Amino acid sequence: MIIALIIVPIGCNEKIEKQEKPQPVKEKSSNDSAPLKALIIDGENNHGIWPKTTMMMKDFLESTGLFNVDINRKAFTWQGPHHNVEVDDNYKIEELLKDYPIGEKEVGEAVSEPVADPNFSPNFSEYDVVISNLGWKSTHWNDETKMAFEKYMADGGGLVIVHAANNSFGDWDEYNQMIGLGGWGGRNTESGPYVYYDKIGQRIDDPSEGQCGSHGPQFEFKITTRSPEHPIMKDLPTEWLHTKDELYDRLRGPAKNMTVLATAFSDKDGNGPPWNKNVKGSDRHEPMLFTIEYKKGRVFHTALGHMDYSMECVGFITTLQRGSEWAATGKVSQSVPTDFPTSENTSARNWTL
Numbered sequence: 005m006i007i008a009l010i011i012v013p014i015g016c017n018e019k020i021e022k023q024e025k026p027q028p029v030k031e032k033s034s035n036d037s038a039p040l041k042a043l044i045i046d047g048e049n050n051h052g053i054w055p056k057t058t059m060m061m062k063d064f065l066e067s068t069g070l071f072n073v074d075i076n077r078k079a080f081t082w083q084g085p086h087h088n089v090e091v092d093d094n095y096k097i098e099e100l101l102k103d104y105p106i107g108e109k110e111v112g113e114a115v116s117e118p119v120a121d122p123n124f125s126p127n128f129s130e131y132d133v134v135i136s137n138l139g140w141k142s143t144h145w146n147d148e149t150k151m152a153f154e155k156y157m158a159d160g161g162g163l164v165i166v167h168a169a170n171n172s173f174g175d176w177d178e179y180n181q182m183i184g185l186g187g188w189g190g191r192n193t194e195s196g197p198y199v200y201y202d203k204i205g206q207r208i209d210d211p212s213e214g215q216c217g218s219h220g221p222q223f224e225f226k227i228t229t230r231s232p233e234h235p236i237m238k239d240l241p242t243e244w245l246h247t248k249d250e251l252y253d254r255l256r257g258p259a260k261n262m263t264v265l266a267t268a269f270s271d272k273d274g275n276g277p278p279w280n281k282n283v284k285g286s287d288r289h290e291p292m293l294f295t296i297e298y299k300k301g302r303v304f305h306t307a308l309g310h311m312d313y314s315m316e317c318v319g320f321i322t323t324l325q326r327g328s329e330w331a332a333t334g335k336v337s338q339s340v341p342t343d344f345p346t347s348e349n350t351s352a353r354n355w356t357l
């Protein structure tokens with residue numbers, strides 16, 4: 005989405021340097037040989053391709069042999085404006101829902117504007133990890149479901165936030181604590197600091213006033229590892245080239261107990277939105293992959309994954325697989341695939357159902 009706001013940077017002297025926290029060591033205590041139970045939640049996302057990307061992520065996770073993946077879809081399905089225009093700009097949600105069926109559950113009613121589903125109540129506690137494929141304008145859950153989710157996370161649940169899932173629920177405080185940083189969704193200076201890496205590789209948590217969430221046109225960009233010893237990042241290259249995607253910048257949030265795993269550079273000219281000449285790229289190394297410790301729970305957050313082709317990147321797939329395992333168990337048992345991208349070349353796997 006696009007929000008036209010003028011950036012009003014203030015006081016560089018207000019910036020706070022912050023050291024990374026050590027990683028959590030809590031590990032899953034149940035039978036290690038049993039598949040992990042994962043749940044993808046979806047149904048409302050401004051990224052209209054979501055019925056497909058849900059199936060892609062389910063397949064990516066199950067192909068590891070580590071996960072069984074269920075899908076819980078809101079009853080009223082809303083497809084936003086972002087399609088894979090390179091394929092078909094008229095791809096309707098009804099067709100997508102039919103092309104990527106989720107099994108026995110009835111396809112929900114497609115609506116032109118998001119409508120809250122009062123009966124949306126996944127049994128979170130059954131799962132080792134919940135993956136959100138929700139997005140901008142996702143409607144609030146009923147209080148009981150929100151409380152159940154907060155309890156699930158507080159008790160040691162796992163959560164994976166994918167791209168526009170960090171647009172959701174800007175006014176849900178506990179959710180914002182869980183996801184560390186978010187964009188749009190009514191977020192503003194009050195939501196918390198910007199977090200970025202400066203030119204000499206120091207992490208900055210910056211409370212300056214200014215907009216929350218921006219990106220430029222999609223392009224291929226380099227990902228830089230910042231926490232090479234973290235289980236999710238171990239043995240990954242220091243730099244790798246990601247396939248075409250949106251580079252989110254100026255996310256804000258509580259950023260408490262947050263570890264930045266990898267960043268990408270938002271170039272002033274290259275990542276400014278062409279639809280708003282008043283906004284430039286942030287000129288900062290922006291968090292793309294990060295983790296948050298929320299009470300006893302673990303969260304892996306990837307800002308990547310705008311479109312189906314963005315998710316075909318082996319870097320996206322690998323970090324999703326490893327991040328989901330880490331969120332579920334605190335460990336990563338998967339090795340790095342041989343077709344992982346390099347600093348010079350992207351690497352993608354063509355995905356079909």
Ligand SMILES: [Zn+2]
Pocket residue numbers: 051086167168250309310311
């Ligand atoms: Zn996007």
